[in-house]
Amino acid sequence: MDMDTSDLDKRLQEAKDLLRTASSGCMMAKQSELPRLPIPSLQESVDDMLRAVTPLLSEEQLAETKRKTAAFLEGDGPRLHAELLEYDKEPGRNSYLEDFWEDCYLTQRSSIAINTNPFFVLEDDPTPSRTSQIARATTLLWSSLKFCQSVRRGNLEPDMFRTTPLCMCQYPKLFGTTRIPCPKRDKVEFFPNSKHVLVMRCGLIYWFDVFDDNGELCVTESQVSDFLRNIRVEADTFDHEDCMQQAIGVLTTEERETWARLRGELCAYHDANKEAMAKIDEAILILCLDNTTPACHGEMAKSALHG
Secondary structure (H helix, E strand, O other), rough: OOOOOOHHHHHHHHHHHHHHHOOOOOOHHHHHOOOOOOOOOOHHHHHHHHHHHHHHHHHHHHHHHHHHHHHHHHHHHHHHHHHHOOOOOOOOOOOOOOHHHHHHHHHHOOOOHHHHOOOOOOOOOHHHHHHOOOHHHHHHHHHHHHHHHHHHHHOOOEEEOOOOOOOOOOHHHHHHHEEEEEOOOOEEEEEEOOEEEEEEOOOEEEEOOOEOOOEEOOOOOEEEEHHHHHHHHHHOOOOHHHHHHHOOHHHHHHHHHHHHHHHHHHHOOOOHHHHHHHHHOOOOEEEEEEOOOOOOHHHHHHHHHHO
C-alpha cells in the first residue's frame, strides 16, 4: 500500500521520539547510588595539613604552625567541624566540598590563561588523508557534535569505577558553558539549548548553527568541512597584524577584575557589542583555526595553553 510522504515523515519522527524517550535518562540512572564524599575527622585534616606544609616551612615556622594547630584543636576546631557536618546534611547538597571548590576557582583574580586553564594535546590522526588542518578540525568538531547530542539526550551509559558509579552531572556542562568575569567572583553560565559553534582565525570570530530547534543536527560533516574551509579562506584575506590588534579574545588573558570592567564597558558602549558577547557566551564550543605550526612539544604546549 502506498503511503504519502508526509505520513511517512510523521511515522519516522514518532519512531525517533519513541527511541529517544526509551533511552533518555539512562545517563543519570545511577546518580542516586553515588557514594557520599566522606568528611575526614578534624585530627585527620590537621595531620594532612601539617604533612603538606612541612617541606615548605623552616623549623621555626613549622613549630609555630604546630602550636597554632594544637590551639585550634583545643579551641574553635571542634565547633567548626560540627558545623561542617551539619552543613553536609543540608537537603539538596551533593557534597560538602562542591561550593568551596567552585569558590577556589571563581574568586581567583589573577589571569586564568596560565594559572588555571588546562590543556591536552591529541595524537595525530593515523590516516594520512585526515592530517590537514581542515580535515582534522572537521573530524574533531563533527565527533564533538555527535557526542554533544548523545549527552543532551541522556544516551550515555553511566561511568563506573569497577562496581561503583561515578557522577555524570558534569557531562552536560562540557558544552554551552562559559565563565563570565565579574567583580570579586566570576560566574558560570550554562546554555543547554545552544545551537551554534564559534570558529576563530587570526582573532576574527565566526559562527554557524549546527542544531535545529528540535536538537537535531542541521548540518552534515561535509558542510562543516566547507564552512571551516571558507572561514579560513576569508580570514586570510585580511591583514593578520591588523586583525590581532583588534582581537577581543586577548582581553580574556587580563586579570579578572580588569577583564570584568572592560567587558562591562564594551557591552555598555553599544547594543551590537552586547549581542556579540552573548553569541560568544552561548556557543556550544569554540574551535580555533590557528595559523601557527609548532615545531616541538614545548611550542605545542605553549600554543595550547595560551595561544
